[in-house]
Amino acid sequence: MKIGNVKINGFAALAPMAGIADKTFRELCVKFGAGYVTSEMVSSRGISFYNEKTIELLELSKNEHPCAIQIFGDDPETMAKAAYFTLKYKPDIIDINMGCPAPKVNKSGGGAILMKSPELCGKIVDAVKKVVHIPVTVKIRKGWDNANPNAPLIAKICECSGADAITVHARTREQMYKPGIDFDIIKKVKESVNIPVIGNGDISCGADAHNMMNKTGCDMVMVGRAALGRPWIFSEINNFFDQKSKYKIPSFEEKLKIMVLHIESICQNYGEKLGMLKARRHITYYIKGFPSAASFRSIACKLETLKQFYEFADKIVNSL
Ligand SMILES: Cc1cc2nc3c(=O)[nH]c(=O)nc-3n(C[C@H](O)[C@H](O)[C@H](O)COP(=O)(O)O)c2cc1C
Known part of the structure; x- marks a missing residue:
């Protein structure tokens, strides 16, 4: 079109x-x-x-x-x-x-x-x-x-x-x-x-x-x-x-990888401080449907640095 x-x-x-x-x-x-x-x-x-x-x-x-x-x-x-x-x-x-x-x-x-x-x-x-x-x-x-x-x-x-x-x-x-x-x-x-x-x-x-x-x-x-x-x-x-093949929805692990790349790009584009503020909302969307999403959401809303974000992502991986 x-x-x-x-x-x-x-x-x-x-x-x-x-x-x-x-x-x-x-x-x-x-x-x-x-x-x-x-x-x-x-x-x-x-x-x-x-x-x-x-x-x-x-x-x-x-x-x-x-x-x-x-x-x-x-x-x-x-x-x-x-x-x-x-x-x-x-x-x-x-x-x-x-x-x-x-x-x-x-x-x-x-x-x-x-x-x-x-x-x-x-x-x-x-x-x-x-x-x-x-x-x-x-x-x-x-x-x-x-x-x-x-x-x-x-x-x-x-x-x-x-x-x-x-x-x-x-x-x-x-x-x-x-x-x-x-x-x-x-x-x-x-x-x-x-x-x-x-x-x-x-x-x-x-x-x-x-x-x-x-x-x-x-x-x-x-x-x-x-x-x-x-x-x-x-x-x-x-x-x-x-209709060439059945679409495979990303697994939890694959979703987390996409999330990490997304948040890194936000920080690259806007700097870490503003980037992490912008990132919080996106993180809460990514983890929707994950086991223990509610408790991870409240942590996500307070993340301030990429280091904290990586630790947070590791915690989620370990919880799967
Ligand atoms: C947070 C948010 C911001 C939006 N901002 C705009 C906007 O800037 N311009 C616009 O035309 N529509 C805006 N919309 C409406 C969306 O473009 C869309 O029309 C609406 O969400 C319905 O589509 P959906 O059911 O796929 O979400 C916004 C919607 C949301 C949820």
Whole structure:
């Protein structure tokens, strides 16, 4: 499949996840077969003020392509300027956030609240498309609430304004992350546009991905939470479609090896002090399902150095 002129190999993309899907994690997911990866959402206003912390989010590693940089905001001109600014970081795709449910983001006019203003959605895509030469995608939800599931309309408007693909998280903003994925809305979006549609929500294995694609006709899926502590999920999904062999889920020992490499890369990228702070959350995801996970989790939350981390990993190995 292609998004604009960007070739996508693989059946699943990594979802944008603020505070988690940083360049180290994205690189790992590409290694495990993610079709493409998406940056954490980046504020267009933050970019316009050259906010240092905001700009840091734009850094991509050379081993994480294809990669989309996701921006959010509600002002077409600021969004266009931000999109143009991101080009020096060499993303393959610009993604526009029209699905974030966070009150802070919605109060500023960005994220899912844009779905209440279809005309503005079109203006934003149009403004961004005018200034970038790379594909532009839009990530939406089912709608703001169940009374107005307008994803198909928003998708059509975005397509008419030049969007190259649409991702649909099949829940309303009102639903936040509560159970209840609406396959039918993805199907309706797919029927309303002629650009690729990426289905998103609650995919946690190859069979889930296959089921969503089968039932909705979407072109690929996007995986968020199920990739946390399980970056191999992308190989698992690709393998499910290829059907060349049965995918062997990594053993506890293999999972620990992946975790160690991941945490070492975090520390390499961000330095040991900040790296270990970032690492704690990932470690708790990796050890989910391990024997005595609860007691290891409380230790993980206090790890400060790589030395402590290696000792911690040894303890887990000895407990298996
Ligand atoms: C911690 C966290 C951070 C997220 N950050 C973003 C974000 O920055 N931009 C965005 O469009 N969606 C964001 N999302 C939503 C995910 O991209 C995805 O749509 C959602 O988690 C549903 O997919 P899943 O069921 O596979 O997790 C975030 C989700 C989580 C759990």
